Each structure stands twice: as structure tokens, then as C-alpha cells.
Amino acid sequence: MIRAIVYKSNTGFTKKYAELLSAETGLPYYALSENRVKSGEPVIFMGWLSAGKIKGYSKALKKYDVRAVAGVGLRAQDSAALNELITQNKISDVPAFYLRGGLDMNRLRGMNKFLLKMFYKMMSDKAKDGDAEALEIVDAYRNNKDFVSLENLKEMLDWYRSAL
Numbered sequence: 001m002i003r004a005i006v007y008k009s010n011t012g013f014t015k016k017y018a019e020l021l022s023a024e025t026g027l028p029y030y031a032l033s034e035n036r037v038k039s040g041e042p043v044i045f046m047g048w049l050s051a052g053k054i055k056g057y058s059k060a061l062k063k064y065d066v067r068a069v070a071g072v073g074l075r076a077q078d079s080a081a082l083n084e085l086i087t088q089n090k091i092s093d094v095p096a097f098y099l100r101g102g103l104d105m106n107r108l109r110g111m112n113k114f115l116l117k118m119f120y121k122m123m124s125d126k127a128k129d130g131d132a133e134a135l136e137i138v139d140a141y142r143n144n145k146d147f148v149s150l151e152n153l154k155e156m157l158d159w160y161r162s163a164l
């Protein structure tokens with residue numbers, strides 16, 4: 001029996017997914033840093049993506065019995081994003097999900113903001129050549145996009161309900 005949703009969020013999009021998942025499943029949700037769930041308990045872990053890595057995942061694996069993991073990023077939610085998430089985070093024995101979050105430059109700070117600006121510069125060059133994914137990222141950067149939706153959680157919810 002899964003005990004809780006544990007998440008790590010930097011600017012709030014992963015937290016929104018944790019809230020939505022909690023509302024749908026009735027599971028409580030806590031930030032990883034809160035340390036509210038006892039070691040060894042079965043949990044669902046959700047973390048934001050930075051350079052392909054799910055932040056907090058390795059810590060969560062050491063502390064909890066992670067029964068499913070979700071990575072929240074900016075890129076489009078499709079099977080290519082999920083496959084990369086699985087390889088880059090060496091996920092082998094738990095169900096994994098990729099969820100599209102968003103971008104809010106006003107909430108980014110320090111090194112993360114700097115890195116995102118560099119990434120934006122790269123993407124705007126690609127966008128000039130008509131690259132569709134780059135165009136979307138440039139749009140998200142300029143307009144602070146939020147892609148969080150219940151619809152995006154559908155597969156994860158289907159998994160949860162079937163695992164009950």
C-alpha cells in the first residue's frame with residue numbers, strides 16, 4: 001500500500017502535479033525536504049528535471065521504497081521524452097512517467113536561471129531555423145508557460161488505479 005507522494009520542486013510545477021495526484025488518489029503529499037515520511041515507506045516520487053536528471057530521485061531511492069517515479073520537465077510529453085527519462089536516470093524496476101511542467105523565469109534564481117538563459121539562447125538560434133520544439137521553448141521562455149494538467153496525469157492515474 002503506497003503511503004504518500006514525495007516530491008521535489010524548484011519553481012512549483014512539480015508541486016502542482018503532486019497536489020493533483022493527491023486530490024485524485026487521496027494520498028498525502030510532502031516535499032522531500034520536509035522529511036515527513038518514515039524511512040523505508042512505500043511512496044510515489046516526483047521530481048523536476050535538470051539536464052535530464054530527476055532532482056531528488058537518488059536521495060528518495062536511498063530513503064524510501066519508491067514504487068513509481070515521475071520526472072517533470074519542459075519538453076513535450078511523448079514517448080521519446082519518457083524513454084530518455086528512463087535511460088538517463090537508469091530506471092529499471094519501477095514504473096516511470098514523464099510529465100510536462102512549465103517555465104516561470106520569475107521564480108528561477110541563481111545558477112538555474114543562468115543555465116536556462118544559456119539554453120534559451122541556443123534554442124532561439126534553432127528557432128530561427130524553424131525547429132518546432134525550439135520555437136515552443138522560446139515561447140515558454142518569453143511567456144512563462146504552465147502546461148500542468150490533469151490530462152497529463154492520466155497514464156499515471158491509470159497505473160495507480162490498476163496497482164491498487
Ligand SMILES: Cc1cc2nc3c(=O)[nH]c(=O)nc-3n(C[C@H](O)[C@H](O)[C@H](O)COP(=O)(O)O)c2cc1C
Nearest residue numbers: 009010011012013014048051052073074075101102
Ligand atoms: C537548469 C535547468 C535545467 C533543465 N533541464 C531540463 C531538461 O533536461 N529537460 C526538461 O524537459 N526540462 C528541463 N528544465 C525545465 C524544468 O524541468 C521545468 O521548468 C520544470 O517544470 C520545473 O519544475 P518545478 O517548477 O517543479 O521546479 C530545466 C530547467 C532548468 C532551470
